[in-house]
Amino acid sequence: MLQQISSSILNLQLWVGAILAFIVPFGLSYVFYWLKNQRKRRRKGRDKRVDGGTKGxxxxxxxxxxxxxxxxxxxxxxxxxxxxxxxxxxxxxxxxxxxxxxxxxxxxxxxxxxxxxxxxxxxxxxxxxxxxxxxxxxxxxxxxxxxxxxxxxxxxxxxxxxxxxxxxxxxxxxxxxxxxxxxxxxSTPKEKGRSIDEPVTEAVIRGAHEGFVEILSLNIGLLRKRIKDHQLSVIPYTIGRRSLTAVSLVFMNDLCDEAILNEVKRRLNSIEIDNVLESGYIEQIMEDNYLSFFPQVQTTERPDRVVGALMEGRIAILTDGTPMALIVPVTIPTFMSAPDDYYERWLPGTFVRLLRYLAAGIALFLPSIYIAMISYNHGLLPTKLAISIASGREGVPFPSLFEALMMEITIEILREAGLRLPKPIGQAVGIVGGLVIGQAAVQAGIVSPVMVIIVALTAMSSFAIAQYEMGISIRLLRFFSMISAGIFGIYGIVLFGIFITAHLVKLKSFGVPYTLPFGPMKPVEWKDSLIRMPIPFLNIGTPFNKKKHK
Structure with a gap:
């Protein structure tokens, strides 16, 4: 009976996959076309919109x-x-x-x-x-x-x-x-807020343990304390017709590329919104491609990370009322590096950075590879491993795709629940909930032990990525990779990888290629991308520095 149900589900899965293979591209194309038209209409209506619309x-x-x-x-x-x-x-x-x-x-x-x-x-x-x-x-x-x-x-x-x-x-x-x-x-503003504490989202082993707060002037002072140079420039802005939120553009005048700076100024001046509660509002309006899964603006609450970016010729945007600063432009290596990479010796720093790239690959492709091997490409597995996996899946009534999706969604629910609950309770829910549910699912014969191991390794790998924004993007793309593998097998993974690579090559952040220095190819800059060379070999300038554009 269970074999008949499993066979029926597999046949239904193949039919649904074949139908989706034809419907999804047309549907996504229509959605993208509609969103672009909506954005054009909003731009045309900005000049006609009345400010506030009140009688005053x-x-x-x-x-x-x-x-x-x-x-x-x-x-x-x-x-x-x-x-x-x-x-x-x-x-x-x-x-x-x-x-x-x-x-x-x-x-x-x-x-x-x-x-x-x-x-x-x-x-x-x-x-x-x-x-x-x-x-x-x-x-x-x-x-x-x-x-x-x-x-x-x-x-x-x-x-x-x-x-x-x-x-x-x-x-x-x-x-x-x-x-x-x-x-x-x-000037009589009340500027009482929380004291300077260690950043919660960006913990480091070695380095400064102070982060930004919700007061803009104090955050600028933290940068001034680290950069005692007259070339450090701060330009104030007021964004939000009703909130009147203070925003500051911070950059090094002699290191910043003028073209990138003018583009950032243009986008800040073109923002028309009633309320700005957090820097995320500005990030979503300023990004190049709002349909992309990948973040095009880097966020941080660490002053030392912002100082390092300023010294590379990049630009920081600080917003009053939030400890999160924005850094532009960005590339893939900027999301894979952490401040303490430069505080340790170059060999440990390089090893940890390579581990992050490996973790990103595991978090994105490991479940989909398992699905493809189990469902379609059995011959690619060693015989003993295939026998071991088959014995573990004996009695499991669901196809591998459904099994993986069920476990991944469960992990995401536990992760979100642990994040929203109070800290002591959230940690207990995340750890105990994962162990109890995984063990109970294996004993009930709903999932195989190998799937629990793969899901746990995938979840831990997503936490190893240095930036939360890049981690959540990979978590979302993982589901598309799993669906592609469930429909087309290993060919689906290859096609998905080609699609992501083509999108990354096309994507830009404020005019800078997202895949720099890998595409366009600049081997000179590889010494601070995949590996972290010793400090004496690192240049002060980077691909964002205007000296590199001459």
């Missing part, structure tokens, strides 16, 4: 007026509906000049606002500089307050109500003076 658009887009009452009315109509917006009225020059302080309570440093702005203003008597006993002008009042009274690290003057609102919602304080058509922006 016509009100907010006007200059600061000399009348303090008019300015306060406009600000109250735009942002006064929120209870945490504070309007503090003050007077100086013995009550002759009215001023107002506008801020958001939860975003400003209350002690700094009280001690360095409000209290000094309230203690001001007559404005010095006025002629005789006449009232000082609004401009004289403003200059006197900025030069002799207010104690703020950063002071800026704006002339538009929209600029005032933007500064208020980002945590600064706006000072309005009656009689002048300029508003004063005072």
């Amino acid at each position: 658009k016509s009100i907010i887009d006007q200059p600061v007026r000399p009348s303090l009452e008019d300015n306060l009315l406009v600000l109250k109509e735009v942002i006064g509906h929120s209870s945490d917006v504070r309007f503090r009225s003050l007077s100086v020059d013995e009550g002759r000049r009215n001023i107002a302080v506008v801020y958001i309570e939860g975003l400003v440093n209350q002690s700094a606002l009280q001690d360095h702005i409000i209290r000094p203003i309230m203690e001001v008597g007559r404005i010095r500089g006025a002629q005789d006993e006449t009232e000082a002008s609004a401009e004289q009042t403003k200059q006197y307050l900025l030069q002799h009274v207010i104690q703020a690290a950063h002071i800026n003057v704006v002339t538009n109500i929209e600029q005032c609102v933007r500064e208020i919602v980002t945590g600064n304080t706006v000072l309005l003076i009656n009689g002048t058509n300029r508003a004063v922006v005072l």
Whole structure:
């Protein structure tokens, strides 16, 4: 009975595979065509889209007026509906000049606002500089307050109500003076966050144990601490029509390729989105091919990795509110290297790096090779090994493809469950769940012991890849490789490998070939790709360095 069921399932599998072989290419082509058209339509509609679509658009887009009452009315109509917006009225020059302080309570440093702005203003008597006993002008009042009274690290003057609102919602304080058509922006942001800790996702054995935090200025300071060079350049951006997220572009001015830098600037300036909660938003908008499985932007929360990339001529993008920094451009070797590869001697560093390449191959192709050998290409197996595998599969009612898919999906579910649960519970679920389910499945005769070994080795190999983004891409592609092997056998694996190779050769990251230095061939750069040569033999420049393009 079980043999009949297995034979029926195998025949059904062959028919389904044959049908999918004709339907899937046409379906994927239609999906890609539809997605490209949708992207073009969104680009055409960007200019027609109204910013926010609120009634305050016509009100907010006007200059600061000399009348303090008019300015306060406009600000109250735009942002006064929120209870945490504070309007503090003050007077100086013995009550002759009215001023107002506008801020958001939860975003400003209350002690700094009280001690360095409000209290000094309230203690001001007559404005010095006025002629005789006449009232000082609004401009004289403003200059006197900025030069002799207010104690703020950063002071800026704006002339538009929209600029005032933007500064208020980002945590600064706006000072309005009656009689002048300029508003004063005072830096009072509250920058309290978690302390600098060891990165969770990128642990190293040797090297620095500090990572980025959620405060942008502190992250830039971590880079400045390691690069004491005037060529280190930081360009600020504000992305997100509603979130107004601060983003910084960091690069070495004398090492960065100008063409790549201009392309990164162009893509940052072209981003139109309402909200940016994490650097992943920027990554997905800026990448060259959003239909590719492979990441085209490198992410990290380690300052030393970013510093190493900057010294190679690459570019870093830091986003406020997240410890994850983006590095562009990227190639395959950048995802296979870790910071501590350069801290160890070159022989251990090379050995570990080669292990990562081997682990990537195992994670991608090992289950599919097992499926092809069991289902179609039995003759490629040694006789004793084939007999051993056949004895282990005796009584298993499912084809090898279904068996492998079932176990791989189970492992992925356990992995995701262990990641989302609290850390102590998640580790127990991942380890105990894998052992219990694997042992129970073997005893129940649902899967063979060899399949459990292969799935466990595949899962461990995926963890050995240095970058999580590349690891999850290989995990996804593994399912397609298994399906190809289940339909066409070893020929399916070969065709899948050709397809992936062709895609990688075509793929680019900000104009740089993804397979560099293997294609186009640059043997000079191989000393820091598959192997890691001794430090004296490594050049400061890399394929991204503009010196290499000359």
